[in-house]
Each structure stands twice: as C-alpha cells, then as structure tokens.
Amino acid sequence: MTAEELSQIIYRKRSYLCVGLDTDIRKIPSHLLSEPDPVFAFNRAIIDATAPYAVAYKPNIAFYEAMGPRGWESLQKTIDYIPADCFTIADAKRGDIGNTSSLYARTFFDPSAAGLNFDSVTVAPYMGRDSVVPFLEYPGKWVILLALTSNAGSADFQRQPVGERELYEVVMETAQTWATPDQLMFVVGATQTEQLARIREIAPDHFLLVPGVGAQGGSLADVSRIGLNSRGGLLVNASRSILYASAGSDFAERAAAEAQALQAEMASYL
Amino acid sequence: MTAEELSQIIYRKRSYLCVGLDTDIRKIPSHLLSEPDPVFAFNRAIIDATAPYAVAYKPNIAFYEAMGPRGWESLQKTIDYIPADCFTIADAKRGDIGNTSSLYARTFFDPSAAGLNFDSVTVAPYMGRDSVVPFLEYPGKWVILLALTSNAGSADFQRQPVGERELYEVVMETAQTWATPDQLMFVVGATQTEQLARIREIAPDHFLLVPGVGAQGGSLADVSRIGLNSRGGLLVNASRSILYASAGSDFAERAAAEAQALQAEMASYL
Numbered sequence: 001m002t003a004e005e006l007s008q009i010i011y012r013k014r015s016y017l018c019v020g021l022d023t024d025i026r027k028i029p030s031h032l033l034s035e036p037d038p039v040f041a042f043n044r045a046i047i048d049a050t051a052p053y054a055v056a057y058k059p060n061i062a063f064y065e066a067m068g069p070r071g072w073e074s075l076q077k078t079i080d081y082i083p084a085d086c087f088t089i090a091d092a093k094r095g096d097i098g099n100t101s102s103l104y105a106r107t108f109f110d111p112s113a114a115g116l117n118f119d120s121v122t123v124a125p126y127m128g129r130d131s132v133v134p135f136l137e138y139p140g141k142w143v144i145l146l147a148l149t150s151n152a153g154s155a156d157f158q159r160q161p162v163g164e165r166e167l168y169e170v171v172m173e174t175a176q177t178w179a180t181p182d183q184l185m186f187v188v189g190a191t192q193t194e195q196l197a198r199i200r201e202i203a204p205d206h207f208l209l210v211p212g213v214g215a216q217g218g219s220l221a222d223v224s225r226i227g228l229n230s231r232g233g234l235l236v237n238a239s240r241s242i243l244y245a246s247a248g249s250d251f252a253e254r255a256a257a258e259a260q261a262l263q264a265e266m267a268s269y270l
Numbered sequence: 271m272t273a274e275e276l277s278q279i280i281y282r283k284r285s286y287l288c289v290g291l292d293t294d295i296r297k298i299p300s301h302l303l304s305e306p307d308p309v310f311a312f313n314r315a316i317i318d319a320t321a322p323y324a325v326a327y328k329p330n331i332a333f334y335e336a337m338g339p340r341g342w343e344s345l346q347k348t349i350d351y352i353p354a355d356c357f358t359i360a361d362a363k364r365g366d367i368g369n370t371s372s373l374y375a376r377t378f379f380d381p382s383a384a385g386l387n388f389d390s391v392t393v394a395p396y397m398g399r400d401s402v403v404p405f406l407e408y409p410g411k412w413v414i415l416l417a418l419t420s421n422a423g424s425a426d427f428q429r430q431p432v433g434e435r436e437l438y439e440v441v442m443e444t445a446q447t448w449a450t451p452d453q454l455m456f457v458v459g460a461t462q463t464e465q466l467a468r469i470r471e472i473a474p475d476h477f478l479l480v481p482g483v484g485a486q487g488g489s490l491a492d493v494s495r496i497g498l499n500s501r502g503g504l505l506v507n508a509s510r511s512i513l514y515a516s517a518g519s520d521f522a523e524r525a526a527a528e529a530q531a532l533q534a535e536m537a538s539y540l
Contacts, residue, residue, distance in 0.1 A: 022370070062366060062373040068346070068384035069339035076338070093366055095394060096332060097421040097486075100292075103332040114338035124365060126396045126416055128423020146396055151367040153398020156444055160437065162430045167437065174426055216367075 001087050001119045001140060003182045003231065006207070009055050009085055010232035014267035017259060018056035018089065018209065019046065020239030021078060022063050027244055029251050039067070039074040042251075044081055046243060049256035053263035056235050057082050058089035058209075076115040087235070089144060089209065090118040098130040102137075109138045120144050122187060122209070125171045129178060136179050143184050147172050148199065150189025150212030168195075172202045181205040188227075190218020190236065196226040207233050213262075214241035220262065224269035232270070238262060271357050271389045271410060273452045273501065276477070279325050279355055280502035284537035287529060288326035288359065288479065289316065290509030291348060292333050297514055299521050309337070309344040312521075314351055316513060319526035323533035326505050327352050328359035328479075346385040357505070359414060359479065360388040368400040372407075379408045390414050392457060392479070395441045399448055406449050413454050417442050418469065420459025420482030438465075442472045451475040458497075460488020460506065466496040477503050483532075484511035490532065494539035502540070508532060 010016050021043055025033075028042040035041035047057065059078060064071035082088055094104040104121070111117040120142035123132055135143045148158050148168040158168040165173075172186060181203070188199055190212035199208070208227055212218035213236055220236060227234045238258070245254035280286050291313055295303075298312040305311035317327065329348060334341035352358055364374040374391070381387040390412035393402055405413045418428050418438040428438040435443075442456060451473070458469055460482035469478070478497055482488035483506055490506060497504045508528070515524035 024373075060366070060370055062364075062370045062377070066373045066377045066383050068386075069342040071384070072339040072342060091366075093394070093397075094332075094363070096330070096363055097419070098423075100330055100332045103294075103336045107332070107336045113336050114341070116338075124363070124394045124396050126394050126427060127363075127419050127421060128426030128428070130421050130423040132423075149367070149397050151397060151400050153368075153400040153402075156398030157396060157437065157441060158398070160432045160440060162432055162437075167427065167430065167432075170430060171427060 003207070006055070006087055007231040009087070011270065013053070013055055013263070014270055015053055015055050015263040016232055016234045016236055016266055017054045017262050018058050018235040018237040019050050019054045019242055019259065020091070020211065020237045021046065021057055021059040022239040023243065024063055025067065029247055029249060031249060037074055037077065039071070040077045043074070043078040045252040046255050047081055049252040050242065050259040051083055051086065053256070053259040054086060056087040056089060058091050058237055060091040072114070079116055079118065088119045090116070090121040093122050093124045093146065095124040095127050095131040097127065098134055101131050102134040105135045105138060109141045120185070122146065125175065132175065133178055136183055143179065144209050145171070145175050145184065145186055147186040148188050148192045148195055150191045150216050150218065154189065154192070169198070169202060172199070176203070181207070185209050187211070190220070190223050191216060193219060193222040193226065196223065200226060200229070204229060205233070207235060209235045209237065211237040214238045220265055224266065228269060236266070273477070276325070276357055277501040279357070281540065283323070283325055283533070284540055285323055285325050285533040286502055286504045286506055286536055287324045287532050288328050288505040288507040289320050289324045289512055289529065290361070290481070290507045291316065291327055291329040292509040293513065294333055295337065299517055299519060301519060307344055307347065309341070310347045313344070313348040315522040316525050317351055319522040320512065320529040321353055321356065323526070323529040324356060326357040326359060328361050328507055330361040342384070349386055349388065358389045360386070360391040363392050363394045363416065365394040365397050365401040367397065368404055371401050372404040375405045375408060379411050390455070392416065395445065402445065403448055406453055413449060414479050415441065415445050415454065415456055417456040418458050418462045418465055420461045420486050420488065424459065424462070439468070439472060442469070446473070451477070455479050457481070460490070460493050461486060463489065463492040463496065466493065470496060470499070474499060475503070477505060479505045479507065481507040484508045490535055494536065498539060506536070
C-alpha cells in the first residue's frame with residue numbers, strides 16, 4: 001500500500017485507528033474454544049466488528065509464535081481475512097545481519113515463503129543499516145522502525161544522551177538517510193507525549209505508529225494534537241481495550257463499540 | 271543448563287564451538303529434497319557429524335520462520351534431536367514490551383507452549399529492562415543480549431558515544447544490574463577484536479557468544495587470546511563454513527572435518 005492510498009483511507013474512514021490483534025488464547029471468550037481454530041475465529045469476529053472503524057490491523061507476532069505451528073496457521077488465515085482497504089502490520093520487532101534480515105523480510109512480505117503478505121513490519125534498529133535495508137527492497141512495503149517506545153524500559157537506552165541529542169533522535173535522523181517517508185514509519189509510544197513535538201520536528205512527513213493508548217495510559221487527544229500532519233500521519237493502536245472489552249458472548253459488539261468510540265474521537269481531530 | 275555444566279562440557283570436549291544451524295532449504299544438497307522433512311534431515315546429519323566437536327547449537331529462527339508452519343515443525347524436531355550435553359541457543363533477537371517479551375520467553379523456554387525447550391535466546395536491548403527481564407524468570411535458562419554485533423551496521427548505533435563511553439558499553443554495564451553472569455551472556459562479533467579487550471574488562475566473568483568467524487572474516491586466534499576466561503567463557507559460532515562445506519553427498523563428512531579443525535584449534539587455546 002502506498003502512502004497516498006493509506007492517507008486516502010484515513011480521510012475516507014475518518015479514522016487512524018490500528019487494531020492490535022494481540023490474541024491470547026487464554027483470554028478469548030470460552031465459547032470460542034470449541035472452534036477448530038479459536039484464535040482465527042476470535043480474530044475474524046473482531047475484524048468483522050471493527051473494520052468500519054479501523055484503517056490498520058497489527059498482529060503482534062509473539063502471540064502467534066507462542067502457539068507453535070498452529071499459531072502460524074492462525075496468523076496466515078487472519079492476514080488473508082483482513083479487508084484490502086486496511087493496512088497490515090507484522091509487529092515482529094525483527095532485525096539481524098543483512099542476509100538474515102532478508103529472510104525475515106521474505107517471511108512477512110513474500111507470500112510464497114511463509115504464506116504471509118503484510119504491508120509492513122516493525123524493525124528494531126540496534127544492529128544498524130544492513131539489518132534494516134533488506135526490508136526496504138519490496139515495492140509498496142514498509143519498515144516501521146522502533147524509535148521511542150511506550151514501555152518503562154524505553155528510558156534505559158533510547159533516551160541516553162548522544163552528544164546534544166538522545167539516542168532515539170539519532171536513530172530517527174540516521175534512518176531517514178536509508179529510506180523516504182513513503183517506505184519508513186516510526187514507532188512512538190503514546191506515553192511519550194513530552195517528546196512527540198520534537199519527534200514531529202525530526203520527522204514532519206512520516207507516519208508514526210503510536211501504541212500505548214488505552215491499557216498503557218497514553219492520551220489520544222495529546223497524541224493527535226501534536227502528531228497529526230497534512231496526510232494524517234498517525235496510526236494509533238489499541239489492543240487490549242478493544243479485544244477484551246468483554247469476555248462474554250457480546251465480545252464482538254463491545255469491541256465494535258470501543259473501536260467506534262475511538263474512531264469518533266479521531267474524526268473530531270482530523 | 272547451568273554455567274558450571276556448560277564450563278565442564280567445554281573442558282571435557284576441549285571445544286567452545288557453536289554450530290549455527292542456519293539451514294536454508296535453497297542451499298542444502300539436492301538429494302535431501304526428497305526427504306519428508308529436508309531441513310530436519312539436513313540438521314540431523316549435521317548434528318550427528320559435528321556433535322563430537324561442538325558444545326552448542328544455534329538455529330537462527332529466521333531460517334525456520336521463512337518456511338511458515340512447516341519450518342517451525344522442522345525446528346521442533348531439530349531441538350529435540352540435539353544431544354543433552356549441548357547448549358541450545360534460539361537466535362531470535364527478540365525484545366518487546368514486558369507482557370509480550372513474556373510470550374517470547376514462553377515460546378522458546380516452555381515446551382508446553384510451542385514445543386520448544388531452548389537453553390537460551392538472543393535478545394535485542396533497544397527497548398530496555400522490561401523487554402529483557404521476562405526471559406530471566408526461567409530457572410536454568412539464559413538471555414544472550416546483543417552488545418557489539420559482527421555486521422557493518424553495528425557502527426551506526428552501538429558505537430555511538432554516550433558520555434565517555436559507547437552505547438554497547440552502556441548496554442553491557444546496565445544489563446549487569448539485571449542479571450548475574452550465570453543467566454546472562456553477550457553477543458560480541460568476532461570482527462570486533464579491537465573492542466574485545468574492553469569488553470572483557472566490562473564483563474570479565476560472562477560467557478560471550480561470538481559469531482563472525484568464518485564467512486564473516488573474524489579471527490579465531492584473536493578472539494580466543496583475548497576472550498577466554500577461567501571458565502572458558504566463549505562460545506564461538508560457525509554456520510555457513512560448516513553447513514555448506516560441500517553441496518554434495520559428502521556434506522556431513524565435510525562438515526565434520528570443518529568442525530573438527532575448529533575444535534582442534536580451540537583445544538590448543540584452552
């Protein structure tokens with residue numbers, strides 16, 4: 001998906017909501033456990049319920065890996081099921097030496113490899129340029145690079161001073177020499193609103209993937225006020241607050257209501 | 271496996287060789303492609319051939335993921351097949367917010383989750399403390415944290431100056447406040463011999479996992495001279511130079527010869 005297509009979807013749906021498909025089989029409604037593939041059954045219902053309000057879906061790969069081979073099958077079915085007018089993110093936080101990153105890129109971008117055809121993958125920057133560029137070799141696919149994450153540990157290294165700057169700023173500036181804003185997004189936690197203005201200075205044109213609204217406590221109003229740009233430029237993720245809005249048979253309706261509330265708030269900011 | 275057990279195996283086998291099971295189905299001898307599971311058939315032959323000379327095996331998870339669900343099945347069979355007196359490393363370079371890193375830890379350490387029971391997993395440090403500590407909650411299991419990697423991109427961020435130090439030094443010092451040398455190793459590329467003396471100052475007691483000997487050009491003599499400590503303290507990885515020593519029906523014999531040559535050189539340094 002191109003940046004222009006993504007931007008059009010955002011303005012058409014009046015939403016920059018990304019639904020995080022962090023599907024934990026230990027948390028899904030018990031009546032689904034008799035389905036042949038409970039994780040896919042849950043995801044399908046969540047997608048059906050939230051697709052009018054969401055522009056992107058982001059399965060965190062850890063949740064599927066933790067189930068072994070059948071988890072990968074649930075992931076394949078889920079990706080195939082997501083409507084074509086939604087952007088898909090493999091939240092995998094991969095990164096390795098060049099020839100190995102090439103394999104991770106194949107895994108998530110080339111359906112003939114692992115049966116997956118994501119639009120984007122999250123990548124960890126620690127290993128530098130040659131760990132990132134193999135993901136940029138697929139036309140229409142995106143790297144979403146970790147910059148300043150939403151967790152407490154983000155202070156340990158990402159905010160270390162490097163000369164006059166902090167490490168995450170060096171990461172963002174360096175990565176812009178590798179790719180254009182039409183191939184590269186950054187992960188910025190919603191809990192980092194104090195730094196968000198600085199981040200928009202460094203990367204005025206980039207899309208930012210913003211987790212941390214909802215269960216992690218970030219403010220959608222603050223993120224939107226500072227983060228929106230002329231093409232939208234935000235994908236704000238919510239996972240647990242939507243997926244587990246109810247543990248009962250009404251889980252999909254409650255998920256739809258949560259997603260709709262976020263979409264309505266987003267529409268007011270766009 | 272405890273540090274003492276690993277050390278005993280090193281001195282008994284007179285080896286600190288780790289064989290990297292970076293098994294690429296496009297590179298294995300063609301006569302194996304008619305096997306029901308060609309990747310496992312190849313790995314089994316490599317393990318049989320090299321086990322007398324190796325103390326550790328390190329599948330890089332990218333190679334298995336790139337094959338989808340059947341790749342995970344090959345990985346499960348491979349791990350089950352590795353002899354009990356060899357240390358196993360999931361080279362996955364994972365790292366995510368705490369509750370997600372817990373799932374990655376389950377994936378690789380808890381056989382009831384994904385059918386895998388590795389001794390250790392490689393972890394990327396960028397997201398800080400809460401992305402690493404969930405891997406430390408399994409008794410007898412290890413975190414192998416990326417410190418200074420073997421690739422060209424290691425210069426981009428790992429060697430950035432942070433005050434008087436470089437980022438990788440800050441990572442190594444900070445991580446030592448999270449775990450003892452009996453749970454924590456560091457990845458240090460064999461191509462980084464100029465920094466290896468400094469690394470041994472920072473972490474005199476830790477095991478170091480050293481990739482980059484062989485295809486990537488690092489020197490075993492230099493790494494061993496600077497890196498060995500009183501309990502051995504090194505795991506030196508070779509992948510392509512062993513796995514693909516021959517593309518013919520003699521691949522296992524040639525792999526054994528490569529491994530034996532490395533073991534003999536290691537014995538001379540121990």
